[in-house]
Amino acid sequence: MYRDISVKLVNVSKSIGTRVLFTGINLALNAGQCLIITGPNGSGKSTLLKIIAGLNQPTTGAIQIISNNKQFDAEERRACLGLISPEIILYADLTGRENILFFARLRKIRCNEQQIEGYCQQVGLAIDMDQLVRTYSTGMRQRLKFALMLATQPLLWLLDEPSSNLDADGKRLIAQMIRKGLEQNAAIIIATNEPWEAEHADYKIELA
Numbered sequence: 001m002y003r004d005i006s007v008k009l010v011n012v013s014k015s016i017g018t019r020v021l022f023t024g025i026n027l028a029l030n031a032g033q034c035l036i037i038t039g040p041n042g043s044g045k046s047t048l049l050k051i052i053a054g055l056n057q058p059t060t061g062a063i064q065i066i067s068n069n070k071q072f073d074a075e076e077r078r079a080c081l082g083l084i085s086p087e088i089i090l091y092a093d094l095t096g097r098e099n100i101l102f103f104a105r106l107r108k109i110r111c112n113e114q115q116i117e118g119y120c121q122q123v124g125l126a127i128d129m130d131q132l133v134r135t136y137s138t139g140m141r142q143r144l145k146f147a148l149m150l151a152t153q154p155l156l157w158l159l160d161e162p163s164s165n166l167d168a169d170g171k172r173l174i175a176q177m178i179r180k181g182l183e184q185n186a187a188i189i190i191a192t193n194e195p196w197e198a199e200h201a202d203y204k205i206e207l208a
């Protein structure tokens, strides 16, 4: 079960060279709430997610991640979040099961066989989990990224275009997972232009 968490964006802005991507973003997102970030290609959605993840620095402002009244340091922030992004690279020469075990071990999380099978079942990969990832389609790889995320049980989900490459069944699974994550008190931030994903939103940031 997830502990309590809140994410605060305090006067966050980002410029790249002379181009201002966004300025003055202030928001507090609590456990069990969902923020949707929308905007056209190149507007800065992925950049804002990376700033929240601590992978990119804001030009001004700060991100505060607070749990049980304590502000996380950089290492705690990394440990509490699950990031789904096109930039996450899976190990093609490992099976789906081995990828899950590897990423869980990086986080010092133990997964038993039953749990791994459960995660694979949730994302619809159960019969493929012992195949090498190099044989997976792009949609199967996207499903595996969700299984990796479930295995690390993050407090904060950062989802960059989570339903890209997924068929209708895959999109339904993701919607179910997001609903369940919110029920279990994860804070979820989604960069997307899919109207159905926006249905989960408690807050919305529209980048231009």
Ligand SMILES: Nc1ncnc2c1ncn2[C@@H]1O[C@H](COP(=O)(O)OP(=O)(O)OP(=O)(O)O)[C@@H](O)[C@H]1O
Residues within 6 Å of the ligand: 016, 021, 039, 040, 041, 042, 043, 044, 045, 046, 047, 048
């Ligand atoms: N490291 C970088 N160096 C230079 N420019 C960058 C860098 N990262 C992002 N940009 C630029 O910042 C802008 C925003 O990029 P970003 O990927 O955040 O947009 P996005 O809204 O996620 O786009 P998309 O919908 O196409 O994924 C783009 O113009 C991009 O070229």
